[in-house]
Structure formats: structure tokens, C-alpha cells
Amino acid sequence: MSSDDRVYFFDSTLRDGAQSQGVDFTVADKRTLAEALDKLGVDYIEGGWPGANPTDDAFFQAPPRLENARMIAFGMTRRAGRSPENDPGMAALLNSRADGVCIVGKTWDFHVDLALGIDRQEYVDIIADSVAHAAGRAGEAMFDAEHFFDGYKANPDYALQCVEAAYNAGARWVVLCDTNGGTLPDEIERIVGEVSARIPGTRLGIHCHDDTGNAVANSLAAVRAGARQVQGTLNGLGERCGNANLISVIATLALKTDYPVGISRDQLKQLTHVSRLLDERLNRQPARNTPYVGESAFAHKGGLHVSAVEKDPRTYEHIEPELVGNRRHIVVSDQSGRSNILARFREIGIDLDGDDPQLATLVERVKAREFEGYAYDGAEASFELMARRALGQVPEYFGLSRFRVMDDRRWNARGELVTESEATVTCEVAGRDVMTVANGNGPVNALDLALRKALIEVYPQLEDMDLVDYKVRILTPQAGTGAVTRVMIESADSQGRHWTTVGVSTNIIDASFNALHDGITWKLYREGAQAAKDG
Template sequence: AIAIELDRLGIDYVEGGWPGANPTDDAFFAKPPKMKKAVLSAFGMTRRPGRSSENDPGLNGLINTGVKTVTLVGKSWDFQVDVALGIERAENIAMIGDSIAYVKEKAGEAMFDAEHFFDGYKANPEFAMQCCKAAYDAGARWIVLCDTNGGTLPDEIEHIIGDVTKHIPGTHLGIHCHDDTGNAVANSLAAVRAGVRQIQGTLNGLGERCGNANLISLLPSLMLKMGYETGVSEEGLKRLVHVSRLMDERLSRAPSRNAPYVGESAFAHKGGLHVSAIEKDPSCYEHINPEQVGNERTIIMSNQAGRSNLIAKFREVGLEVDPKDPKVNTLLDEIKELENSGYSYDGADASFELLARRRLESVPEYFRLESFRVIDERTWDKSHVLKNTMSETTVKLFIGGERKMDVAEGNGPVNALDAALRKILIPIYPELESLHLVDFKVRILNGDKATGAITRVMIESADGDGNNWTTVGMSSNIIDASYEALRDSLIYKLYTSGVKAYGGN
């Protein structure tokens, strides 16, 4: 799925893995995805010392995959050759040339990843260049200069590549950077300025140790900032947010809110001064139009908010309000007081929208809580080993004037509370069936109060139509705070689905 998404995005090469290294990569190449634009490459290493290329099982395994492009990694730092491989330097150079020539003959296109190139060049530029020239002279389409340890800085990258282009044209040079100094993207861009024309990177900067150069940041920087053409079209660039979040979803991790270009906070505006300017011209506080990368502008409500934030937020959620309405100032004061007491509408748009609609117009009363009771039981044996856990919640609601009660068990008190609410509500409001919890965050606001501290709960929910929303609750009791956030989530789903309150309230 990831390879297909890279192809749709417009990436030129997709390196599928190392055939023979593990069952996952073997399975991938046994049934490779059909791609329309991207070229699939297999990754491996140069022949082993003392073997011919024809008799090297690793090389032949790469060729036997049937791919038309093979990427080979080889040493270009004399220290690595002497210590890690323990072979003569001349043999290392011969391994590179022989392997590239063999792969080019059998597969069609060869790339050479010059491992540890920049460290090698600093230590022994003549030997590092001999390794790269051996690959180039043997027919490698691309010589990829690798900052394998990730310790090279942008000015060094630019200077060294400037030297390399005197021997190998930039149209045959690539760059492969690691992020150990936080400079992988900057180093890659510096390499392009110096003349290279291929960048190796990964989605969201995934990679060994601190990661690799982040394609999600590199592509818009190259296209929108530096004016370069890439294999990605303007329409393809609008898929960046989708592709980035798909990658995170595959890894079962939450997307980084502050990721450049694609994060939820990348075009989020909080201060009233900023929002006022954004209303006049977004370029006052935005370096690009967020739609160019598939993102969107977000106005955040907080205790730093001004009237401009409110008016912009109203427009965002579809609330038609006269800016001169006295209720606007009243709502702004209320939000600031709530935030000062511990609520946070920064990222809890659904709770903000419900609050605003209740104050400025109305929200149907879908249900009203009378009470809930939670029983949380733990049983230990004589050896102090936990034998049994049980959480049970009894909920009493009024719906359309009718009193409803039900009981449910769950994996902890909050889960039991959620289950009991659903048992009552879903038969009356079947639209809630598809609602499910995506994330549950708890934050202690005043830790000096120990177990009596105020707790803020934020819940992210989703439905079967792909909609996501976040709600917030706050209390010194974590279950009360969780109920507030759960209640808002349920009501928001019903309201945005256009559901009428049972009984006509």
C-alpha cells in the first residue's frame, strides 16, 4: 500500500527492500505492486571479497527478482574498509566496479550508495573519490553520496559536493542524509544547490537512529521554495497530508501535530493579533497556501484569543453571527475564564463549537444526565497477586422526558461509563453506532495538589464516514472529566448528523 501511494504521489524510485534479508522483503518482491510511474528498485550490497560477481549469491538474488533497477551499497571510507571489512582497499574498489557492471548488464540500471562518503572524504578524499569513480566508470546511473553517520553539516555538504562535481556530473549524483544533527532536510537541499539531482528520503523521516531526510518536507521546499521541477505534480503535492497520515496510521501512531507543512499546527493561528492579520491577508503569517500541500488553516480558541479569532472560528464552523452582537464579547470572556480554569479549546474544536452554538443559538437536548455511579473492584489473593478486576457503571438519563437507566461493565471505569451510555442511547439514536474512540489523553494541571489535582481529558472520536473530532472535559475527578468529553462527543455526532432530539426538545 505504501509503495502504491508513493507511485500515486509521483516519486521516481521506490526502493522495496533487500531480497534475501528477511521474509517480509522476500514476499514483497515475490509479488511486487504494479506501479504506473515509479521505478521499483531492489537494494543489496556489492559482491563479497574473493568471489566473482557471477558467483555471488547476493547479487544474483537481486537480479532474480526481475526488477530493472538495483541499488548497491559499498564502502567509501578507508577506515570502514580497514576495520569493518578487513580487506585491501584496492579489493574494495574492484568489488564496487565489478558489481555495478554486472548488475547493469543483467538488470538494466544500477545505482551505487557510497556508504559513509562524507566521513570518508574528510579522512581520505582521494580514496572516497576512487570508490565513486569506480561505480560511475562501470556504468552506474546514480552515485548516491551517503552521510551515513548523520554528522555532516550543510556547509560541509555543499563544499564537498562542489569538489565531487568536478569529477562526476551532478546529473549522476544523489544524496542520502540521516538526521542525527537535525539537518537531514537542510543537508539534502544544500546538496541540490551544489548540483546533485537525486534525493533519497523517507516518508515522515522514518529511518535508523534519528531517521532519514523527510520527503514530506523536502518536496514542497524543492517545488514551492526553490522552484525545482520534480516527478511530483502540483496536484500530487496536494496529497502530502494524506500520504503522511497514512504512513502514521500504518504504524499505529498519532501524526506529529507540529510536522512542517502537513501537521495540524502547521497553519494553526492562536494569538488575536495574528488572526486579525490573517483575516486581511493569510500571507501575513503563512509562508504558503496550506491547500498547496493538502493542509488547511485552523483558528485556535484560547485565552490568547481575540474577537478576530472568534469571528474567524464562527466562519470556519458555519456559524452566521453579527460581529457586533453583544453575545460575542460575552462568549469571548467566558472562553477566557474557562481556559484560565484549565479547559483547553486548542485542539478541541467540537467542544468549542457546541459551547458557541449553545450561547449564540441553540443545541437540541438529546439527553440529560440525572446521575451515574461507578463501581471499580480489584481482588487479590493471599500472595498479593491480582486475581480479578471489574468495573461497572450505572447510568440514569432523561431522554425526551422519559427516564432511562442501564448498567454496563467495561475495561476500567471510563470504558464502563461509555458502554452504559451507549446501551441507553444507541437504540434511540442509531447514528451513534459508528462512533468510536480514536485517542484518549489525560493531563494533570496542578501536580502540586497530588491526588486532588485538576484533570483535563481530551477525547478524539471518529465515525464510519471518516469524520474526526475532539472534545474536552475537566474536573478534579477523572471520571467526571471523562464524562464531559464523552457527552460532548456524543452530542456533536448527533448535531452534525442533523439528528432531531427524541421527544422534540
């Protein structure tokens, strides 16, 4: 393919993604994500809307220094009755320290009539002189044709008149937006193809929302029809159902097509990191089933699948996970066979022959434990401990003599209704009994604090261990309050490690203790701790 086929990536996470429910970026968040996107190699980063809110104003006052991408400021056309030179919105846009600007404008006659209430030709003139003014002042100007596909289907002549006005006024890119997200891939491909007869594809972009679950497919259809800029957001963040997931678009175009892109194979390996960095900044769990970069994207659970993958990963994987910075994950569950167990053993460093009699015992143990309610496909640390204990490789770091947890709900001295939890733990550690008491914001937190308080003097490496996630599932709801409960706990430490453990019991506190016990034991084992001797 020629250089004209080069596809450019435009990331809108910091602006369009910020419109997601529950998302509120700080200036520090924006800087961190912009730097990561720049390192990834995207061509454009839309930093926000200058003049719209204090966060975006502060961000553009001192934008990060980029090496690969151009920082873009977003704004709208001038208002009716004002010249571009005297419009406050355009002034804020053009006075930002961005490398270029993206101006949004209506292209659906229904919106011009209803939302703006002005003459249609007057609005075409507004688009033209707004873009011309921006192109003369900014390093690069582009036009976002809002509601273009709905507008084109309703009145193609007017929609084309709008985008041609922007193109003729000097817009580097005319971006066709499926703002309501209701257009299907065959429609996108047909309409972009028709528009490219009037505006060169090397000047056309695509911006899709995911309201029908087709945003990535629509983006790829637009590229196939000639568009050469693709807009999207990390992990598909965005208003309503989100935007096109730029992670998936980048990986697909780079690995599945011959279109030239500006992202190298080494940069492509950062996709998983960048995806998870966004979730980390938003303090949320990454979606396990995200294409290419999810924890489950290359996970294999069925024994037949694992057996085939062990022979050649191409049997059940469409790409090598390492190409996008991900990894293969062999899941252990009640559907596991010998292949799963052996593969997981290799991952955790256990060398066991396929004909070792201990292997059959472990397979049956996994299936029996899962029948009881344990789930090892999401609790890899507990699986490793179960296997290593069976092989006699895990020291007994401490023993529990007893624990007691109490909750106290009362009015405090300030007249506030509070509930406090207190846990008392008695452990045998280093040959002596240690009793500790701790208060927490719940019974599990109090139990966790009391347990580590008992152990910290002997095992100081537990100082940096934190409980970061706690999940409860009722396994036998028909049993009411006497139901069997499964607790999964995710822990982390200052070395960036995350590990998950599981506990099952009819008593939720007992199940929690079992998961906590495994979490602490896994941390100590991984750090090479020795079982404390008698004091």
C-alpha cells in the same frame, strides 16, 4: 533552467524507514504506501531488501503495479572471495521483480579496514564488478556510497576512488550518504561540489540522516551544489534520529525553487494525505508541528496574527496551505480576540456580525473556561458545542441522572490476576429513564459503553462511533491526588471524521464523562439528529 536541472525523488520509507524503533511494516502496509507514493509522483520507491527477511521477500514476489515510479530493490556488494554471479545476496537482489537495484558499499577507509578487514584496492574492485554485474542484469543500477562524507573528510582520494569505480562500472546514480548524520550544510555543499567535478551532477544523489537536525537542509545544499537525486523518507522516518523528511524536501523544491521536479501541482496537494497515511498505518498520532503538512503548520492563535491573516494570509503564512493539501486553522484559546472567534465561527458555519453583543460574551467565556483548565485549541468539537449552546442551537439529546463506576481486581478461575471495570448509567432519553450496565477494560471504557448502550436504541447513528485516543493532564500537581484534571478524547466514525472534546474536573471520571458527553453530542448534532421526544 534546463532539463539537466531536473531533480529526482527517491523514497526509502519502506526500507530505511522500517529501521525506526517501533516500526514493523506488513506486506499490506508496504503495498498501500507504495501505491500512495506512486500516485504522489515520486520517481523511485525503495521497496526493501530481498533475502533479508520474509516480509521483503513476500513483497517482491508480487510488487504493486506502478504508473509513475520505478520499484527499487536494495542490497549490498558481493562478498569478498565470491564472484557476483555466485553471491547469494546479489542473486536475491537481481532475481527480485524490481525495476532496478540499489547496491550499498563502503567508501570510508576506516570501515574497509575495521568492518570488512580486506585490502582497500580489493574492495574498490568489489564495488566495480558488483555494479557492472547489476547494471548488466537489472533495468537500472545505482550505488549508495555509505559513510561517504566521513570517508571523504578522512581520506578524500580513497572515497573518490570508490565512487568513481561505481560510476565507471555503469551506475545510473552514485548516491553520497551522510550515514552518521553528522555533516553540516556548508560541508555538504562544498564536498558535493568537489565530487561533481569528477562525476556529473546528473548522476549524483544525496542521502542524509538527521542526527544534527540538518537532513533537509543538507539535502537542499547538495542539490544547490549539483546533486540531482534526493533520497528521504515520509515524515523523516528512519534509524536513530531519522532520515531527511522527503515531504519537506519535495514541498520546498517544488514551491520555493526553480528546479524542475516530476511532481505536478495537483500531485503536490496529496502531500498532507500521504504524510498522514503513513501515521495511520503505524497507528500513531501525526506530529502537529510538521512543516507543510502538520495540523499546526498553518494554525494561528494570537489575536494580532489572526487579525492580519484575515486581511491577507501572506502576513503570517509562507505558502497557501491548499498547495500541499493542508488547511488554515484558527485556534481558540485564552489569547483569542474577536478575530479568532469570528474566524472559527466562519469555519464551523456560524454567521455572526463583528458588532454582535454575543461575540464579546463568547470571548470572555472562552477566556474564563481556559482559566478553569479547558483547552479549546486542541478540542474544536467542544468549542463548537460551547458556542452553539450559547446561541441556543444545540438540542438536549439526553440528560444524565447518575452514573457509578466500580473496579474489581481479583484472581480469575485460570489463576490470572485481572482488573475489571463496571459502569452503571441512568439517563433520561425520549422522556423516560434508562438504566444500563456495561463492563470495560477500564473505567472510562466501561462508562463509554454503558452510556452509548443507553442511547443506541434512540440514536442508532452512535453505533459506528469509536473512542480512538484518550489523554489526561494534571493541571494542579501541587494538589496531589486532589488535583484538577483535564481529559481530552478523540473520537472517530466510519465516515472518516475525527473530533476532539475536553472535560475538566478534580475527579478524573467526571472529567472523562464531560468529554464523552460532548463527543456524543457533537456526533448527533453533525448528523442532524433531533432531540428524542417523549415515548
